[in-house]
Amino acid sequence: MSILKMTCKDVYPLISEEMDHSLSFSRRVRLKMHLAVCNLCQVYSRQLQMLRNLARNLGKENSQAIEKKTLSPDTKEKIQKYIKGKI
Amino acid sequence: MSEETLDPEKWVENYADMLYRYTLVRVKDPDAADELVQATLFAALKSQHTFAGKSTEKTWLFGILKHKTMDHFRSTKKNINVDITDTDADRIQFDTTGHMTPSPNNWNVDPEKAIENKELAQVLAKCMNGLSEKFHRLFVLKEIEGLSSEEICKEFNVKPTNLWVMLHRARNQLKLCMEANWLTKE
Numbered sequence: 412m413s414i415l416k417m418t419c420k421d422v423y424p425l426i427s428e429e430m431d432h433s434l435s436f437s438r439r440v441r442l443k444m445h446l447a448v449c450n451l452c453q454v455y456s457r458q459l460q461m462l463r464n465l466a467r468n469l470g471k472e473n474s475q476a477i478e479k480k481t482l483s484p485d486t487k488e489k490i491q492k493y494i495k496g497k498i
Numbered sequence: 499m500s501e502e503t504l505d506p507e508k509w510v511e512n513y514a515d516m517l518y519r520y521t522l523v524r525v526k527d528p529d530a531a532d533e534l535v536q537a538t539l540f541a542a543l544k545s546q547h548t549f550a551g552k553s554t555e556k557t558w559l560f561g562i563l564k565h566k567t568m569d570h571f572r573s574t575k576k577n578i579n580v581d582i583t584d585t586d587a588d589r590i591q592f593d594t595t596g597h598m599t600p601s602p603n604n605w606n607v608d609p610e611k612a613i614e615n616k617e618l619a620q621v622l623a624k625c626m627n628g629l630s631e632k633f634h635r636l637f638v639l640k641e642i643e644g645l646s647s648e649e650i651c652k653e654f655n656v657k658p659t660n661l662w663v664m665l666h667r668a669r670n671q672l673k674l675c676m677e678a679n680w681l682t683k684e
Contacts (some may be wrong), residue, residue: 418592418595418596418597419592419597419598420592420596421596422588423590423598424580424663424666427662427665427666427669427670428662428666430619430665431640431647431661431662432647432658433664436628445571451597451598451601452598453649454601454602454603454604455598455602455673456568457604457609457658457682458602458604458605458673458676459669459673460609461605461607461609461612461613461618462641462669462672462673462676463641464612464613464617464620465612465613465615466622466626466637466641466642466671467613467644468613468619469523469622469642470520470523470524470638470643471640472516472520472556472560473516474519474520474523474619475606475616476523476616476619476620476622476623477519477522477523477620477623478519480515480518480519481514481515481518481623482514482515482517482518482535484634486532486535486536487510490509490510490514490535490536490539490540491507491510492563493540493543494506494507494509494510494539494543495507495540497506497543498506498507498543
């Protein structure tokens with residue numbers, strides 16, 4: 412297949428794959444050539460990168476994203492009682 | 499610097515919700531997250547003597563939780579490989595000229611600033627809940643825990659090509675969900 416004739420559909424799985432391992436030289440070249448001329452795939456690539464950055468942030472100890480979720484009062488009471496009984 | 503001490507009677511008040519949220523981001527099932535927090539605090543109580551006072555109480559408790567969470571992942575590993583020939587599972591659509599449709603966009607945010615956007619993170623948390631157990635697990639291990647592909651494949655007995663395909667599908671599903679839930683908010 413000619414590099415110039417490749418469509419997004421052919422190339423775009425490589426965008427995700429490159430985030431998980433290093434591509435072979437020929438596949439990397441194919442991806443870079445396509446990205447250089449394809450605005451849509453550039454945007455898609457940025458989206459996946461945003462997902463990665465957001466996920467890392469979401470996983471931090473002090474993440475505020477799900478601050479409304481709390482441990483159930485029953486469980487809290489159970490743990491508190493257990494601790495009180497042991498010290 | 500004064501040495502850190504433990505105050506177990508304040509653990510629930512000070513850390514329970516924080517530990518729970520941290521777990522809930524990683525473990526889809528709220529009951530499992532609930533149990534992990536309990537197990538963490540019980541284990542902490544038993545192993546107080548191992549606390550050397552070099553880290554903060556909070557860091558120490560999170561350390562125990564992190565171990566418990568990884569143990570949980572390991573203990574629930576089933577056959578995680580999927581049929582990668584099932585192309586229907588890829589939900590991104592293309593038009594006849596081979597272009598993505600609808601066109602991807604920047605989600606109305608500056609990609610550089612997206613990471614600070616709390617609402618966007620909330621949408622991601624919600625969208626992650628929509629992933630299957632399997633995809634959720636892999637996405638967490640790769641993108642939240644930051645494990646390498648090699649580590650995941652070895653630890654969870656997944657073939658590398660299978661892992662890449664599954665992560666690709668998980669990301670696509672999240673991307674579409676983000677677009678559906680974020681952009682329609684305007």
